[in-house]
Structure formats: structure tokens, C-alpha cells
């Protein structure tokens with residue numbers, strides 16, 4: 740993406756952020772460094788089914804499609820129609836679905852997909868309804884082969900204790916080159932009582 744296009748995207752994103760605030764959660768789209776950090780657990784050596792939640796303008800979607808095995812299949816979900824259209828334009832070969840993360844089961848069933856290999860969440864988890872977060876974790880635990888639940892964050896460390904209430908192991912990867920600095924939680928081993936709504940982030 741050239742510099743003018745990147746500046747244009749930042750301005751469009753800022754306008755979305757001013758209108759939708761917490762539903763968007765970040766003040767800028769993810770940088771290429773943050774997007775690459777999200778791809779840490781993708782196995783480039785074999786075809787995989789990869790699910791991304793909350794594609795926004797598609798920076799992470801683009802990074803995934805560049806690094807994944809050529810025969811991998813990527814499904815990206817986005818709830819906002821404008822952002823969905825932008826990801827589709829940016830990544831025309833990706834199956835970009837206009838839907839809420841609550842509908843993952845249906846989206847996978849419609850495509851005849853039983854299980855996914857990699858599950859990357861760019862969702863604004865702390866500001867989503869608890870029930871949406873419960874459903875996302877439930878689908879991950881039932882349908883994802885990977886041991887890792889990958890979650891982006893725009894505010895380093897702030898939510899580490901929250902993720903530790905849900906997972907036994909949480910590793911935080913700081914990305915200082917993103918402006919502002921951001922990071923990725925690599926979460927493993929869902930706690931048995933994760934579905935207890937009081938433990939879950941959200942409203």
C-alpha cells in the first residue's frame with residue numbers, strides 16, 4: 740500500500756473511531772508489525788483453515804494471506820458494512836463475511852467446515868457483550884485444533900489479568916513499532932469454568 744493510501748485509510752479509520760468508539764476500539768488500523776505478530780502461530784508449511792474475527796480495513800487479513808500456505812483457506816468476519824467492503828477490496832481472494840462473531844457456527848456450517856486450524860481475534864473483546872465473548876470462546880474450544888487463541892490488543896498489558904481469568908497460560912507479545920505501541924495475547928488452556936459469565940470480559 741502506498742503512503743497516500745495508508746494516510747487515507749488512517750483518516751477513514753479515525754472517522755469510524757469518532758462515530759463508533761468502543762465498537763472499533765483502536766485509534767488506528769493495525770500496522771504491518773502488529774499484523775505480522777498476529778500471524779506468529781500460522782503454520783506456513785501446510786494448508787490450514789484460518790478464521791479471523793473483526794477484519795476492519797484488512798491489515799491483519801492481508802498479512803495472513805501473504806504468509807499462509809497457498810492452499811490455506813482464510814475466512815474473515817467483520818460486522819461493519821463499510822469496513823467489510825474495504826477488506827474485500829484489499830483482499831479479493833479472501834472469503835470476507837459481513838456478520839457478527841456470534842454467528843461463527845453458522846458461517847462455518849454454511850461452508851461445510853467442521854474445524855479450523857487457526858483462530859485469530861481482532862475483536863474489541865472488553866467492550867463486547869459477555870454473551871458474544873462466551874460464544875466465541877465456546878466455538879474456539881469446540882472447533883479449533885490449535886492450542887493457541889490469538890487476541891490483538893491496543894493497550895499493552897492492561898487486559899492480561901482478564902485473559903488469565905479465562906486461560907491458564909497467557910503470553911503477551913509487545914509490538915513497540917505499532918503507533919501507539921500495542922500487542923498480541925497468545926492464550927492457551929481454557930479454564931474449566933471459563934463460561935461462568937462473571938469471569939468473562941464484556942458488558
Ligand SMILES: C[S@@+](CC[C@H](N)C(=O)[O-])C[C@H]1O[C@@H](n2cnc3c(N)ncnc32)[C@H](O)[C@@H]1O
Pocket residue numbers: 762763764765767768769792793794795796797798799816817818819822838839840841861862863871891
Ligand atoms: C480493534 S478493530 C481491529 C480491526 C483490524 N483487524 C485491525 O487490526 O486494524 C476491531 C474490529 O472488530 C469489528 N467488530 C466489532 N464487533 C464485532 C463483532 N461482534 N463481530 C465481528 N466484528 C466485530 C469492528 O468493526 C472493528 O473493525
